[in-house]
Amino acid sequence: MYTFSSKLKQFSFALMIIGFLGVAYGFFSTPNSVEDVKVMLANSHETHGESATQEKEAHATETTESQENVAHSDDAHAEHAYHYLKNKPWSALYVALFFFFMISLATLAFYAIQHAAQAGWSIVLFRVMEAITAYLPVGGVLLFVFFVLSSLHLNHLFIWMDPEVVAHDELIQNKTGYLNVPFFLARAAIYIGGWIWYRQHARKLTLAQDNATSGDISNYTKLFKRSAAFLVFFLVTESMMSWDWIMSLDPHWFSTLFGWYVFASMIVSAVTTIALVSIYLKGKGYLEFVNNSHLHDLAKFMFGFSIFWTYLWFSQFMLIWYANIPEEVTYFVSRFGDYKLPFLGMLVLNFLFPLLVLMNSDFKRVNWFIVCTGIIILIGHYIDIFVMIMPATVGDQWYFGISEISSVLLILGLFIYFVFSALTKAPLLAKGNPFIKESEHFHY
Amino acid sequence: MSNRVIQAMYNDDDILMDAVKEVRAANHHIAEVYTPFPVHGLDKAMGLKGTRIAITAFLYGCVGFSFAVWMMNYMMIEQWPQDIGGKPSFSFFLNMPAFVPIMFELSVFFAAHLMVITFYMRSRLWPFKEAENPDPRTTDDMFVMEVYVDGNEDELVSFLENTGTVEIKVTEKHN
Numbered sequence: 001m002y003t004f005s006s007k008l009k010q011f012s013f014a015l016m017i018i019g020f021l022g023v024a025y026g027f028f029s030t031p032n033s034v035e036d037v038k039v040m041l042a043n044s045h046e047t048h049g050e051s052a053t054q055e056k057e058a059h060a061t062e063t064t065e066s067q068e069n070v071a072h073s074d075d076a077h078a079e080h081a082y083h084y085l086k087n088k089p090w091s092a093l094y095v096a097l098f099f100f101f102m103i104s105l106a107t108l109a110f111y112a113i114q115h116a117a118q119a120g121w122s123i124v125l126f127r128v129m130e131a132i133t134a135y136l137p138v139g140g141v142l143l144f145v146f147f148v149l150s151s152l153h154l155n156h157l158f159i160w161m162d163p164e165v166v167a168h169d170e171l172i173q174n175k176t177g178y179l180n181v182p183f184f185l186a187r188a189a190i191y192i193g194g195w196i197w198y199r200q201h202a203r204k205l206t207l208a209q210d211n212a213t214s215g216d217i218s219n220y221t222k223l224f225k226r227s228a229a230f231l232v233f234f235l236v237t238e239s240m241m242s243w244d245w246i247m248s249l250d251p252h253w254f255s256t257l258f259g260w261y262v263f264a265s266m267i268v269s270a271v272t273t274i275a276l277v278s279i280y281l282k283g284k285g286y287l288e289f290v291n292n293s294h295l296h297d298l299a300k301f302m303f304g305f306s307i308f309w310t311y312l313w314f315s316q317f318m319l320i321w322y323a324n325i326p327e328e329v330t331y332f333v334s335r336f337g338d339y340k341l342p343f344l345g346m347l348v349l350n351f352l353f354p355l356l357v358l359m360n361s362d363f364k365r366v367n368w369f370i371v372c373t374g375i376i377i378l379i380g381h382y383i384d385i386f387v388m389i390m391p392a393t394v395g396d397q398w399y400f401g402i403s404e405i406s407s408v409l410l411i412l413g414l415f416i417y418f419v420f421s422a423l424t425k426a427p428l429l430a431k432g433n434p435f436i437k438e439s440e441h442f443h444y
Numbered sequence: 445m446s447n448r449v450i451q452a453m454y455n456d457d458d459i460l461m462d463a464v465k466e467v468r469a470a471n472h473h474i475a476e477v478y479t480p481f482p483v484h485g486l487d488k489a490m491g492l493k494g495t496r497i498a499i500t501a502f503l504y505g506c507v508g509f510s511f512a513v514w515m516m517n518y519m520m521i522e523q524w525p526q527d528i529g530g531k532p533s534f535s536f537f538l539n540m541p542a543f544v545p546i547m548f549e550l551s552v553f554f555a556a557h558l559m560v561i562t563f564y565m566r567s568r569l570w571p572f573k574e575a576e577n578p579d580p581r582t583t584d585d586m587f588v589m590e591v592y593v594d595g596n597e598d599e600l601v602s603f604l605e606n607t608g609t610v611e612i613k614v615t616e617k618h619n
Contacts, residue, residue: 318541324530359502 002286002423008416015413022406026089029402034075037082083156084397089407090155091393096407097146098245099269099385100415101139106263106270107132108199109234115202115227121297123439124289126206126430127423128278132270133199134422135415140192143245147188151181157393158184160251172251179248187244191237198230209432217434238263249392253331255320261312262388268305268350269381271298272374277419279367286428292365293444299364302377306354309381310347335387338396342383349380382408448593449475451578452604453586453611457483460587463607464489467591470603475590475617478582497566501559508554512547578615586610590617 031037111129114122122129150158159165160172160179172179202223209219239259247258255261275298281287320328335343353376363369390398430436454460461483467474474490517536520543525533532538564570582588593600593614601612 314541314544318544321541361498 001426002281002420002428004420004424005284008420012413012416012420015409015416017413019406019408019410019413022402023089023093023410026092026401026403026406030086030089031082034078034082037085038075038078041078041081080395081397084394087156087393088397089403090150090157091390092403092407093410094146094157094393095382095386095389095404096411097139097143098389099382099408100135100411101143102262102266102385103269103273103415104133104135104139105195105238106266107274108136108195109231109238110267110270110274111202112198112227112230112234115223116231118224118435120435120438121294121442123430123433123436124287124442125274125278125294125298126433127426127428128281128287129274130203130206130426131419131422132273132277133203135418136199137196138414138418139411140196144185144188144192147185151185158248158251160248175251179251184244184248187240191241194233194237198226198233201226202230206430206432207426210427210430212432220432220434238266246388249389250331253328255316255328255331257312257316261309261316264305264309264312265381265384268302268309269378271301271305272377274298275302275370276374276378279371281423281428283367289429289440291442292367293442295367295370296361296364296444299358299370299373302370302374303354303358303364306350306358306377309384310351313347313350334391334395338398339387339391342387346380346383346387349376350384353377353380447617448597449590449615449617450593450597450600450604451613451615452589452591452607452609453579453581453613454589454608455586455610456608457486457587459608460589461486461489463589463604463609466607467589467604472600472603473592473594475592477590478577478579478588480583480585480587483587497559497563500562501555504558504562505551505555507558508551509547511554512543512550515550516543516546592617 031040107129111126111133113119114126114129149155151161153162156162160175161181161184166172166176205219205223205226209217209223212219242259242262246262247254275295278287278290278298279295282290317332320332323329354373357369357373358364386404433439452463454463457479460477460479464474464477464486468489468491477486477490479486513536520539521533521536527533531542536543577583578588578590579586591600591604597614601614604612
């Protein structure tokens with residue numbers, strides 16, 4: 001049995017407290033009115049001689065030109081910036097909430113795949129995966145609360161929730177059959193409820209299988225069938241979830257492979273998290289039955305899914321870039337314009353780095369290699385979610401500040417607390433599984 | 445070392461593995477082992493070094509990638525930068541997404557084909573090559589281990605007989 005070390009517990013509480021204070025600060029430090037924004041913009045023009053807007057290149061030449069810009073940045077611009085700045089702490093929280101939720105959710109999908117595929121190697125890691133999915137109910141409820149708050153107009157992330165906007169926007173009006181608040185919340189409730197149901201059910205069945213008399217695998221076969229059914233449910237709901245929760249932030253834009261793209265980001269982060277938690281627990285001496293062949297397999301999945309993510313990222317980017325249809329290409333124009341560094345930087349973190357580091361078979365067995373690449377991959381995929389969400393909600397007003405960092409710390413603290421509490425609740429070896437012997441002796 | 449070898453024949457891969465380990469432990473030099481199918485772990489038991497063909501494949505892939513970059517840059521950007529459907533042919537990076545499919549395919553093409561050719565050359569395989577198996581049964585259901593004779597021949601034969609062999613033959617090694 002695992003005991004939650006008091007040090008780690010204190011660490012998670014410290015993260016939560018620091019994160020909470022930072023998030024609260026982020027909310028209090030948003031401008032209170034459009035007038036504040038005007039003063040702020042004027043100040044930043046004078047002090048830096050440079051505007052924060054898109055015309056950066058146009059007036060990079062001389063300060064005299066930027067003087068014109070000050071006059072140019074009229075009320076409409078200040079109004080725009082005001083909404084963006086108001087959205088900023090909300091978006092930062094949303095990115096962090098979604099990021100950790102997707103890790104948990106994709107771990108659940110990976111777990112279901114292992115059951116449905118009757119994989120022989122991964123049984124010794126099942127309890128780690130179950131623990132990571134213990135964050136799923138918490139994260140799901142938090143996300144749902146977030147959506148309810150959004151629909152109560154406490155923030156302006158989903159512009160299609162604003163009747164004012166919809167009234168003047170024919171494109172969104174045509175989509176109101178799908179994009180309306182009651183249906184949106186109902187769908188979210190169905191997805192989150194379905195995922196949590198499978199998670200709790202699977203957990204109950206594996207624990208029951210542990211205590212079953214030898215030779216009785218009825219719980220195991222039940223879990224096999226439920227997992228296969230869950231995967232069907234998951235594929236449909238995951239795709240719709242990505243339209244609802246992320247693509248609808250840009251309600252004028254659409255992409256058909258978006259669901260898969262989000263899934264690729266999810267699954268690679270999830271496998272990485274499984275590897276990191278396993279290495280941590282093994283380092284503490286709790287997983288002596290996990291050998292470096294198991295880690296090798298996880299690292300291969302990290303490598304393979306990183307490439308898969310890149311493939312989908314590039315397929316989406318290249319098809320839109322090549323055809324250059326105005327209504328689609330704006331999505332990438334805004335990302336290339338205002339988010340060049342994170343947008344291109346994540347390719348280095350998510351593709352180039354794993355490609356070169358994890359290609360060697362020997363490196364994939366070295367713990368610190370997996371840990372270093374894993375951390376890089378997680379940072380890269382956080383940036384991926386950041387670049388999916390932020391351009392729609394804060395536009396050119398983004399920067400990586402207290403709100404963003406403390407949102408991550410807050411949710412990371414919660415994540416660590418719930419994951420490691422769940423680890424203490426069951427033995428770390430799912431000994432009732434019929435494939436457990438094969439998994440213990442797994443060797444590659 | 446003489447060219448005389450003892451060919452010990454086995455009819456089971458598990459027995460063969462044990463025999464290989466015993467022969468190695470007794471410090472006899474194994475010339476070759478012939479099997480009808482890959483025996484998992486045999487290379488480790490024989491103490492063979494790991495293959496480096498994956499490293500060559502990586503290098504060949506780099507060659508293919510560089511070739512693709514050079515070719516596309518030369519043809520589409522330097523030699524005749526036409527405006528084709530409004531694609532920006534001013535620099536390689538402006539038009540790079542369109543070249544990526546070719547860069548990818550050529551990397552794979554070079555890596556795969558040159559690696560296979562390397563494999564053929566290193567393992568000396570080509571059409572019309574004379575087959576080298578010591579006994580035709582080794583391609584069907586028999587396993588043969590060839591051990592060099594050093595020192596006492598009779599002693600080695602009786603040693604090998606105790607490893608579960610079904611047939612033993614002392615001959616000259618030709619290649």
